[in-house]
Amino acid sequence: MSASGVSLDTSVLLRLLVAEPHGQFQKATKFVDEQRAARVTVHVSDLVLSEAYFALQTSYQFSKAQALRTLASFVQSGPITVSAAAHASLALPDLATAKPGFVDRLIHGASQSAGHTLITFEKSAKRLPATFVL
Numbered sequence: 001m002s003a004s005g006v007s008l009d010t011s012v013l014l015r016l017l018v019a020e021p022h023g024q025f026q027k028a029t030k031f032v033d034e035q036r037a038a039r040v041t042v043h044v045s046d047l048v049l050s051e052a053y054f055a056l057q058t059s060y061q062f063s064k065a066q067a068l069r070t071l072a073s074f075v076q077s078g079p080i081t082v083s084a085a086a087h088a089s090l091a092l093p094d095l096a097t098a099k100p101g102f103v104d105r106l107i108h109g110a111s112q113s114a115g116h117t118l119i120t121f122e123k124s125a126k127r128l129p130a131t132f133v134l
Contacts, residue, residue, distance in 0.1 A: 005041035005081075008032075010051040013044055017052065017070055018060055036079055043081045046106040053102060065096035085109020099124035 008016075012028050019025040035042050049071060056067035072090040075082050082090075089105040092098060100108070100122055108128050111118040118131045125131045 005043055006035055007043045007045060008048060010048045010055065013048055013052045013074075014055055017056065017074060032080075041081055042079065044075075044086075046083050046086055046110060049082065049086055050103050050106060063096075068095050068102060083109055083113070085112070100128065 015024045015028045032042055053067050053071060056062040056070060057064060075090055085106050089095060089102055095102055104122060104125060108118050112130060119134060121134055123133055126133045
């Protein structure tokens with residue numbers, strides 16, 4: 001493992017979020033706690049956050065708002081790193097009903113980080129800087 005950091009996969013993140021199955025939840029929790037104690041950065045990518053967001057809704061029957069609250073709580077609970085776009089998006093009030101939505105904001109954030117203009121057909125994205133709606 002890299003001494004500088006580790007990235008969690010969706011399967012690990014979901015165990016941490018829903019505590020199921022219990023044995024895997026305990027193993028994941030222990031691992032993250034050990035990394036934190038060793039001052040190793042624990043990162044969750046935008047792609048993993050997006051997959052978990054949809055999995056919470058489709059496989060665990062969370063509402064959109066519950067899924068977003070669960071992700072936000074996890075990110076705020078400790079030294080887990082996420083992208084600036086994910087951090088800012090999860091802090092938005094009423095994100096569950098916001099237009100553009102969570103995943104579209106992550107896509108926009110990745111475009112911004114790359115110094116690009118986002119080209120989209122999503123009309124609600126015109127509210128975001130450096131975005132062009134076709």
